[in-house]
Amino acid sequence: MRDTLRSWAETPTRRRIVDFVERVSGVGPGAVPAAERVAVFDNDGTLWTEKPMPTQLHYIVQQWAAAASADPALAERQPYAAAVGGDFGWLSDAVDKHYAGDDSDLKLLIGAILTSTDGVAVQDYERAVAEFYRSARHPTLGTPYRGAVYQPMVELLRYLEAHGFSCYIISGGDRDFMRPITSEYYGIPPERVVGSAVGLSYDAESAEVRYGATFDFMDDGPMKPVRIWTRIGRRPILAAGNSNGDIEMLRYTQGSPDSLALLIHHDDTSGRGDAPYDSGAERALAAAAEHDFTVVSVRDDWTSVFVPQAAAGTA
Amino acid sequence: MRDTLRSWAETPTRRRIVDFVERVSGVGPGAVPAAERVAVFDNDGTLWTEKPMPTQLHYIVQQWAAAASADPALAERQPYAAAVGGDFGWLSDAVDKHYAGDDSDLKLLIGAILTSTDGVAVQDYERAVAEFYRSARHPTLGTPYRGAVYQPMVELLRYLEAHGFSCYIISGGDRDFMRPITSEYYGIPPERVVGSAVGLSYDAESAEVRYGATFDFMDDGPMKPVRIWTRIGRRPILAAGNSNGDIEMLRYTQGSPDSLALLIHHDDTSGRGDAPYDSGAERALAAAAEHDFTVVSVRDDWTSVFVPQAAAGTA
Incomplete structure (x- = not known):
């Protein structure tokens, strides 16, 4: 042993x-x-x-960028604007602010997360997440x-x-x-x-x-x-x-x-x-x-x- | 096999x-x-x-009868009155009424269940339930x-x-x-x-x-x-x-x-x-x-x- x-x-x-x-x-x-x-x-x-950020943010940013491409009005609002602009700083700051006791940006994030899965079957989400992991690369480790x-x-x-x-x-x-x-x-x-x-x-x-x-x-x-x-x-x-x-x-x-x-x-x-x-x-x-x-x-x-x-x- | x-x-x-x-x-x-x-x-x-009834009713009735002994005012009210009187019929009817779509008596039961465990540590309840099973007998099988x-x-x-x-x-x-x-x-x-x-x-x-x-x-x-x-x-x-x-x-x-x-x-x-x-x-x-x-x-x-x-x- x-x-x-x-x-x-x-x-x-x-x-x-x-x-x-x-x-x-x-x-x-x-x-x-x-x-x-x-x-x-x-x-x-x-x-x-x-x-530099929890992995789920990477996945969500991809989803939001795709949603904002399909609906340009979304791209004017957070967190979609950050997603389209590749502004990972705003997104990871939202998590850091949560740990510091300020949930305001986290609530925006969560609201957008909920919108992205509302009505989705759990096993369809499971497949989408598995597909993400097959192709994604960690942003700093590569x-x-x-x-x-x-x-x-x-x-x-x-x-x-x-x-x-x-x-x-x-x-x-x-x-x-x-x-x-x-x-x-x-x-x-x-x-x-x-x-x-x-x-x-x-x-x-x-x-x-x-x-x-x-x-x-x-x-x-x-x-x-x-x-x-x-x-x-x-x-x-x-x-x-x-x-x-x-x-x-x-x-x-x-x-x-x-x-x-x-x-x-x-x-x-x-x-x-x-x-x-x-x-x-x-x-x-x-x-x-x-x-x-x-x-x-x-x-x-x-x-x-x-x-x-x-x-x-x-x- | x-x-x-x-x-x-x-x-x-x-x-x-x-x-x-x-x-x-x-x-x-x-x-x-x-x-x-x-x-x-x-x-x-x-x-x-x-x-003749879900086992948990047997346990709860014991708890309620003990509570009503300690506080006679409780014995005037349901479900405590049924417990003191050994009226298992009222209690199992409450469950049957639930399956038939009428939750009124079940809510009385649940309210009294919640009162009996409010504030109790989960592992203390675990010990009390284990003790019940060591001594209890099934009412018809014996x-x-x-x-x-x-x-x-x-x-x-x-x-x-x-x-x-x-x-x-x-x-x-x-x-x-x-x-x-x-x-x-x-x-x-x-x-x-x-x-x-x-x-x-x-x-x-x-x-x-x-x-x-x-x-x-x-x-x-x-x-x-x-x-x-x-x-x-x-x-x-x-x-x-x-x-x-x-x-x-x-x-x-x-x-x-x-x-x-x-x-x-x-x-x-x-x-x-x-x-x-x-x-x-x-x-x-x-x-x-x-x-x-x-x-x-x-x-x-x-x-x-x-x-x-x-x-x-x-x-």
Whole structure:
């Protein structure tokens, strides 16, 4: 089992992870039954990079640019104007403003997202998203999006599974935008993907489940423990996040008798392609010090960052 | 594999089940990848008896009788008066009226249910429900509730699993009232239990998820396909139900290229302990004829009905 975390440096962080996993999966007094070995992972910024912007913005911008081409009146308004102009700054600023407590631009974004899927059958959206992933390239890495996945985290998922854990994604991102690729990228099937959700309804005429025009919930902050209970029905024993929106999930996990709370810290200035930033993680880093989260330093704890190009594919 | 459905008679129903399962799990042109072999089951009336009343009513009545003892003013009002007086008829009528389209008494019931769990931590409720199941006896069978489980359906669950299926419960009952016993009774873990839900919130002070004072949704009728997509992210290929509230789930499942829709029909007058009734299933039986659901006759298709007493336990 020694070499299954091979992209993790020999640091106290790695030792703490291995000690925890061996303890709960062993036969000693700290053993936890396999069914209770639940691990939860944030996605953007935890399992793959969220810079320069969350992947879904890339997809949505393509949709909006196409819609504005078909209807020039749309191109006068945000967020369509930003999409047509390639103004990714405005779009990612909207997300940053959300983390800073200002949801005004995010609401414009969400409204336009809802418009784009209103009435669409969930399996048609699934196909459109899968098609996007087949052709899109990450804007700074230049690879398919699979190349934006953190190799050490994939190794951690496999290491946990080998020790009887069940791994889930608990993300603020759109659940149905993740599901088409989580099996391939992370080995996590759709039923273990928890995220934000648009309201759904059943259309008896066509026997299809379709998106509605309203947002159901944002799976972030205090909603993450709620969704964990709703979907899993157990309190996790391991959680990993990277931002202010993960604090409650990490704290909830620490309510288990034995637990490990990991906070990925994007501090790598060595030019390996992962942008260093603390924006949106300020409170999480402070909580880490107060509550003994295990901070994972991209710079010091990871010997490699992204999945290799060959594994990432070039199709 | 022949003897794994040993409580199923040699009828066309059994043949249709076996043919379907062998086709989708085989290597021929009708094969379905294992990951897509999703089967969904209603609970009350499908996996165990719902007569003389859904099990949760038994639990709630105990809670209400205790509350009314502590506060005599409560004993003047419904549903507490019915609880104190042992008037199970009023309570089960409330559920029957719901299936007939009149929710007035059901709303009284739900209001009192919400009052009883408002502010309670989900894991405290889990413990209270588990304790109930350890001591309670089914009112007509006289056994622990495990003895109210349909033996042929447990065999079907195991048969499907042996052929690579993942089995879920999709019930109108309270999700968190089922989860404490589904692993033991059915071999279905909590993360595969989908049901009606009370609203939840995260209490950061205690790091607990707690019930609120509002109902979140009733997982019945057209909500079943919605919750299937939300929780599983795939369209099932097999579904089993028994009442009007299962029609949409069965029809949704039939939208798969190959599928099996089972409708349990409670028609056994032979005195084996399963009450015969069509009430609440009238539209489902009509839909079965129209849409080619496979009707499972308790009388003709099952050689035994309930799990044996030894397996059911006597604790």
